[in-house]
Amino acid sequence: MTTDLLIQGGWVIDPSQSINGRYDIAISGGRIAALAEPGRLPAEIGGARQTLDASGTIVTPGLIDLHAHVFPGRTPLGIEADRVGVEQGVTTLVDAGSAGARTFATFLDEAVKPAETRVLAFLNIAGEGLCGGLSELADMDRLTPGGAVALIREQPLIRGIKARMSASVVRENGIKPLLVAKEAAREAGCPLMVHIGNAPPALPEILRELDAGDVVTHAFHGKTGGILDDRGRLITEAEKALARGVLFDVGHGTSSFSFRTMRQARALGLAPHTISTDIYRQNAAGPVHSLTTTMTKFLALGFSLEEVIAACTAAPAAVLRMTDEIGTLRPGAVADLSLLELTNVPVVLTDSEREQLTAEESVTAKLTIKAGKVLTCR
Ligand SMILES: [Zn+2]
Missing domain, CATH: 3.20.20.140 (Metal-dependent hydrolases)
Structure with missing residues (x-):
């Protein structure tokens, strides 16, 4: 099987599988082909057409x-x-x-x-x-x-x-x-x-x-x-x-x-x-x-x-009753992923009642992968 995209070096958090750690993810035909600890992808997941270095990011469904x-x-x-x-x-x-x-x-x-x-x-x-x-x-x-x-x-x-x-x-x-x-x-x-x-x-x-x-x-x-x-x-x-x-x-x-x-x-x-x-x-x-x-x-x-x-x-x-398709990085699911960054710059946020709150760390989106296609975030 040819891997279209290999995502390496990211910190993966996938609550659907209780995963929170460093994993490599192989994507093929717009779906998750495999997910494994670094260097442990199965041998049949061969050479990847494209490799993405996800170091420093949190990779989520x-x-x-x-x-x-x-x-x-x-x-x-x-x-x-x-x-x-x-x-x-x-x-x-x-x-x-x-x-x-x-x-x-x-x-x-x-x-x-x-x-x-x-x-x-x-x-x-x-x-x-x-x-x-x-x-x-x-x-x-x-x-x-x-x-x-x-x-x-x-x-x-x-x-x-x-x-x-x-x-x-x-x-x-x-x-x-x-x-x-x-x-x-x-x-x-x-x-x-x-x-x-x-x-x-x-x-x-x-x-x-x-x-x-x-x-x-x-x-x-x-x-x-x-x-x-x-x-x-x-x-x-x-x-x-x-x-x-x-x-x-x-x-x-x-x-x-x-x-x-x-x-x-x-x-x-x-x-x-x-x-x-x-x-x-x-x-x-x-x-x-x-x-x-x-x-x-x-x-x-x-x-x-x-x-x-x-x-x-x-x-x-x-x-949505779509747990086999989205919201998970389980092999077979659609290869929809978000690459997020967690930064430690304090930011002031406002709710609907105009109350303010200082967040010590904030989540921002870096890359989006939609059905295997890599897209840059604003
Ligand atoms: Zn509404």
């Missing part, structure tokens, strides 16, 4: 951002996928609800196909997605559960359904859009991602509808009515939801991530299942910046590098 908005031109928030994808070390972006059943074909042509980044989607339960403005669930007639279920059955890039359940989105409809979205997700056999924010509907009411594998995004926002009560205790419905297997995602966004909430939650033993950005045009210049910046914030909050990497690789791959 390609980073996955479970919540982004990459439908530019058609939605007020959209940003070009590659700008926040492969150019920033992210090999897979999940667009969370920019497109719905009626706009998905355009999304495919304009956002997915031109991108070097793998773009997957949670389909908005509203037919237009965010193409018709940001109150997409204010009118029940705009929901297209039948169309969503049919499309999910034929389109493997759609991994779930998205419902944005906050007051400005649902207006007078309260919990109703969620019930429709949940029913559609059940019918399609896929997870539901729910955005939470300002009530109504109230968070306990939302959480009660969710099952194992469903995702609450913006779980650690700093608004009132979140997962913690005013004394910093986890609300009962959140405790029950977590026990059932409901997953808490970060979804940083302009106004949806609070260091204070995250610190309080961590003191209770909570950690996000997945770390995502909710990056879009208006927050790419701050406070979000990138997935690696969001990872840096979690290091500064006291999470370990392994935990942070797991929350951007193996964990989102599991949500």
